[in-house]
Amino acid sequence: MKMITCIAPINMAVIKYWGKRDEELILPINDSISASLSTDVMCAKTTIVTSALLKENKFWLNGQEQSFDSPRLTNCLRAIKKRADEKLPHLHWNISICSENNFPTAAGLASSAAGYACLVYALAQLYNIEGEISNIARQGSGSACRSIYGGWVRWHKGNSPVGEDSLAKQIVPADHWPEMRLLVLVVNDTKKKYSSAKGMAITTLTSSLIKYRANEIVPRRIEAMEQAILNKNFQSFAELTMKDSNSMHACCLDSFPPIAYMNEVSHSIIQLVHLYNDYKKELTVAYTVDAGPNTCIYLLESEVEDFLSIVNFVFPNNVDDNEYYRGLKLPSIRPLDESIVKDLNLSANKEGLLKYIIYTKVGEGPRVLDDSKEHLLQDDGLPKHF
Amino acid sequence: MKMITCIAPINMAVIKYWGKRDEELILPINDSISASLSTDVMCAKTTIVTSALLKENKFWLNGQEQSFDSPRLTNCLRAIKKRADEKLPHLHWNISICSENNFPTAAGLASSAAGYACLVYALAQLYNIEGEISNIARQGSGSACRSIYGGWVRWHKGNSPVGEDSLAKQIVPADHWPEMRLLVLVVNDTKKKYSSAKGMAITTLTSSLIKYRANEIVPRRIEAMEQAILNKNFQSFAELTMKDSNSMHACCLDSFPPIAYMNEVSHSIIQLVHLYNDYKKELTVAYTVDAGPNTCIYLLESEVEDFLSIVNFVFPNNVDDNEYYRGLKLPSIRPLDESIVKDLNLSANKEGLLKYIIYTKVGEGPRVLDDSKEHLLQDDGLPKHF
Known part of the structure; x- marks a missing residue:
């Protein structure tokens, strides 16, 4: 045995x-x-x-x-x-x-x-x-x-x-860029979606843009992304990450029938990321979305407290903190400065648009x-x- | 004077x-x-x-x-x-x-x-x-x-x-294809959107797919669409219309920041069109969407009664008929057959997702x-x- x-x-x-x-x-x-x-x-x-x-x-x-x-x-x-x-x-x-x-x-x-x-x-x-x-x-x-x-x-x-x-x-390896963190914003959603296997099969068969993405766009991005990671260049990493996520979802929408994995909450989070980066005058957070509405945020550890306090203002929740925040221990989440609310013209959505938030980091392989x-x-x- | x-x-x-x-x-x-x-x-x-x-x-x-x-x-x-x-x-x-x-x-x-x-x-x-x-x-x-x-x-x-x-x-001229009709499904929406001028400027500057669309995809579609119209080939017309709408919105989503003009109601209507066409085993209705959430349906006059009865089941409204139906005189809208509801697995959304419906046709130029x-x-x- x-x-x-x-x-x-x-x-x-x-x-x-x-x-x-x-x-x-x-x-x-x-x-x-x-x-x-x-x-x-x-x-x-x-x-x-x-x-x-x-x-x-x-x-x-x-x-x-x-x-x-x-x-x-x-x-x-x-x-x-x-x-x-x-x-x-x-x-x-x-x-x-x-x-x-x-x-x-x-x-x-x-x-x-x-x-x-x-x-x-x-x-x-x-x-x-x-x-x-x-x-x-x-x-x-x-x-x-x-x-x-x-x-x-x-x-x-x-x-x-x-x-x-x-x-x-x-x-x-993971310890090359030890400050890198991820926040997975898990979005409440009821719609039935295509699985990623089914979705990519429809896209491959029907999209008139997917071949161009695969043959012309991605090869350039792959090399640039490898360099961004090797050099720990967050600006370049963030831009490539966001643009490539958008490109994949664009090809989904170009499919027949069109496939929309993101919902209005995903789009609101993406808008918030762009607003926040504009405010910071550099790319400090990057979104990426897979075959569903959940929106994943890559950011450095030093940015987590600031960005999360904004997310919590814009997406209020009434879930118990132990249920809502999962994963690594978070920095204490503070109320948002009035000045940022004003500068960014933020307003709070209705409660419950996010199911929970997972805080994690880059890690090791199987063992x-x-x-x-x-x-x-x-x-x-x-x-x-x- | x-x-x-x-x-x-x-x-x-x-x-x-x-x-x-x-x-x-x-x-x-x-x-x-x-x-x-x-x-x-x-x-x-x-x-x-x-x-x-x-x-x-x-x-x-x-x-x-x-x-x-x-x-x-x-x-x-x-x-x-x-x-x-x-x-x-x-x-x-x-x-x-x-x-x-x-x-x-x-x-x-x-x-x-x-x-x-x-x-x-x-x-x-x-x-x-x-x-x-x-x-x-x-x-x-x-x-x-x-x-x-x-x-x-x-x-x-x-x-x-x-x-x-x-x-x-x-x-x-308009009388070449006299049976052609349009239903404009006006969608309730509160989000502020980019104007089409602003949106297309962002896409032109930032999308990595838009040049390929303009130089490679559209030229082929334009010739095919002209033929479809000349031959009154609704199958070809419908497929090209829907695919080109999807392609434009794909390029919007590929922009940086990504632009989403369609909302979840637009996507639901699009899903319904695909479901209905699958059920009819041919393309009998075609959607197209501009720089906003309203969804425009091209269809032949003979299809209006059937399709509209389905739209009314899936998107119920509590608006006065004279306010809700605008434009040309509609065929009487009948309740939906139970069998279709079952075959298509339809369910009614909450009331009020559509603001009103405009029924119109292809017409003359300025005078x-x-x-x-x-x-x-x-x-x-x-x-x-x-």
Whole structure:
């Protein structure tokens, strides 16, 4: 019997992945860059048990048993096993997989990236695989390849038709830019949206602008973004981040039918960021939005107190603070200076437009948890908590 | 003393004008196509008086006296006078201009296009100008050049740096496609938006997609749209109309700061159009949206009853029918079949998301009103109604 438990980070792209050149192999039409976010705040956790006694393969996700036949899961498993030493006895045993996110999927944050990165990392540990595994994680969920590394990570789209060169590489580790922080403003929303997989498929098929974005706009931005990160140039980083988010959502809107992931609250936050940056006479905060209305703010630690006090004025809430503020310990949030309210002509929205706020930072990649208390499965391959 | 009164139509673009290559001369970066809409429903009306006795030039717009020094007004007046016979005695007299829209500017419909078309048309009558005047109307408000003609009109962007070839030409008159109708769904909205002039300036300066749209996407669409109109091919017309509206709004969103003219009601109407067309298994209605949240529906007369009954189910109103339905006489609106509600999984929104609905059709260009009761000014150059 063998058992392993790992955690892996979620990641937040600053140059977006939007559009596949191969749906099955999950090969993208452009490079993308993201930061992996601290696993202390949000992570996926996976335990795998393998034993000669297990009668069948089993898979639990967030407490629900799933079919083991999903093509994405079997693709990852097959690719990992192909890399393992045939002589490993446990390579031929059945396995039990149990995976959980320590953050609500309702947050609208891409949980599948962390989930597949964690699964593939854990399988690699189980079967003693060394070397590149991000191109295997990619076959579970495209952006999962970026969660295989900590810090700032670039997913190279690759040119091979079979995708062996479509993989992630770390640009710099998390401690390269230790002041970088993120505020995830989780927006209340009831509308049903297209999943990112469905959305990018519609865009790739129907948008007349997406090819130009992928072939002409993103390649220039990718190089500039890598430089901005290497040089810790927040001005350039912020401008590229915001423009690339806008560009991705523009291509969504250019799709047929048009796709609008942002709602009026997302747009209000974006307007507030522009207003605030204009007021500060430099780019001090940067927004980026994925396939949903939640708006993520990249900013340096020194800006958090100021910006958050403005967000709290404009988006008042009546939720208990312990529920509302999640993640890292925040600086004390002070009432807003009257002068800023006046200078920026701010007004408070009705309560409850934001569900909660997550405060986090750039963090490390996947790792093994050695403490046996961390395991999600029992020796018999069944979940502990049922 | 000479007095003339004219009316001119508003127009609704199906291939959008978005972006100028010359801000002062109002030269666009791409061709555009619109229909001029029936002046029986909506029009601008202008009376001009000229007399040797007038001590100064005067200008009233919608009952408010305006400065006569606006560059757009003086540009139009100068360009017209340059074309007139120097020997006309009244060419050197002062003038009084009074202009009105017979529709609320709050409707968010481009009133300046109709207004400048009417002004330039009336000035041309006053000074006996013959021939091309659309390139003069263009200098008042870009899309005004298209309101100089009735029916379906194409604004050729032209190549001259001074713009003499940037002018409108009629594709076909209104009676070419007599079944074509429009429903303007006027959306309640409180947000302040950028004017179209400001919005397109931001897009032209900052969007990384707008040049590609103007140089690569629109030229192909323009030719296809002209063919669709000539052949009365509603399928092709509808697809091009919707895609080009989406493309313009995509470029707005790609601007920095991003510009969102559509709100959630506009997006709901668009979703409903796609749902309805899918249900009908062909494109029977087409949406198009300008620089605001109002959503304009092009459809054939035979579809109005069906589509409007669905709109009324999804967007219930508690406004008096005489206030709510404006324009041409509508077919009687019947309650929606239960089967359609079920098939399309429709649900009613809260009341009051739409302000009112204007029903209109493609119509004629500007014309002179001979009846002296129509004049907005008295012989002394002062407005009648004060």
